[in-house]
Amino acid sequence: MVDYDGRLSSVYAAGRGMSPGEVQRWTAAIAAYLPEERPLTFLDLGSGTGRLAPGLAEVFQGPVYGVEPSDRMREIAAETAAHPSVTYLKGGAENIPLPEASVDGVLMFLSFHHYRDQQKALTEVYRVLKPGGVAFLRSQFSDQMPDLFWYAYFPSAREVDAAMYRSVAEAATMARAAGLLAADDPVWVSTENPRTLRESYQRVSLRALSTFEHLPQEEIDPGFERFAADAERDPDRLMPVYPAAMLVLRRPTTR
Template identity: 40%
Template sequence: MGHKRVDYDTTQHAGYAKGRRLLPVSRRTWMRAFRELSGGRRVTAAVDVGSGTGRFTPVLADEFAAPVTGVEPSERMREVALVESAHPLVTYVPGHAADLPIADGAADLALMFLVWHHVPDKPAAARELARVLAPGTRLLIATTFADRPKDLLTYRYFPRAREIDLEVFPTLGDTAALFDGAGFDRAALTEVHHRSADSLAEYTRRQRMRALSVYEHLSDREYRDGMAAMEADAAAETEPRPVESGCDLLALTRR
């Protein structure tokens, strides 16, 4: 079963920045993970591929004290990034994974955060990432792998979202094999546990913004029913409990 591509210019840009905003504790978690998997080399230039509203682009700039280029095909998402995620070391430019406006070997680090499953031509993107990364540097891919599913809170309220994710996300084996053919070696794989919200009530407020791309594949009724159940549980929450989840972070080294 195929799923339509998510049009970020039409829908997702509106609530994405607020709905997916990083909590300070999660920002620190991801900064630490990026540093640990970066390979230990000095980073002088990085690229955030599919940078969206710039949720992680300034994180890279702060952690590595280096200029970062955020490459994003959606004009609306870039417009939000320029307002919400401006940073003196960050530049946001149009482009996509299979056609990066970056010179050969000019990047010491590349990040794709929940982007890989959206890329239409994955072989072309893998070759392009190999072109822009200098030998010995790292590509970091944060994603869900279909053969390493997570038990996300979202699935409790939107059961079909699990099925959709298993169809949309690639497997670890297929991903590693594709990048091996493009000139990358698998370096590390870790599961990063991060906080999405400090309470179910906060999580519910975020979900009202429909900032998860999987919601674009659900019917209006599925979304309404799931939100009604979530709203009821949030209203009954007497002691706030953080909502946390796991995400795989795969590090690949450019040969």
């Protein structure tokens, strides 16, 4: 488990923030699987510093509940990502503080691997979704790992990341066990803006990725030295943009 009340909370917004364009592209990708009627009620499960909750409120024109267990991350969200239709709530994925059948959509954005009991969490997602409601599981998957360019600087990073995540089949099987309908394959979404090598180094060097909480310091320090040297030599080189995997899960309209 990763402590998001400590150092990570202080760097998360800078190291994991999204541009307005990226938020817009994510909400558009989500809207493609929902009815056109408005308003729709949303749950952002593991909402962190609130990087997506206000965008969900704007697009779906209904209340958004950001449920986040970290007190400090929730405080930052309330300070920096406030919106009249967004409420940030203390809670965990295994015990969502919302009534049954109360939301049209659930977003789990890079939070699933942090849930203490993933099966119970998916059962809770089923519970709070209205019949016909849709959940969006945006995660890395152990069998669909992107070959991130910065893995080259940290030899064990890819293995560490893969160990955090379920495979697509495992996640889909767990979702079905919770009563949700799940496709066999994820949807691939391209939303990130290209970044230069210098921008990438500056972002990754904040260590806002939980990967670095599991790497040995003797690997981190020389890795960032090499990364910094390359960014100094070739600062304006554009780095690859990786499509993101998302499983779309639906609560059936009837049991």
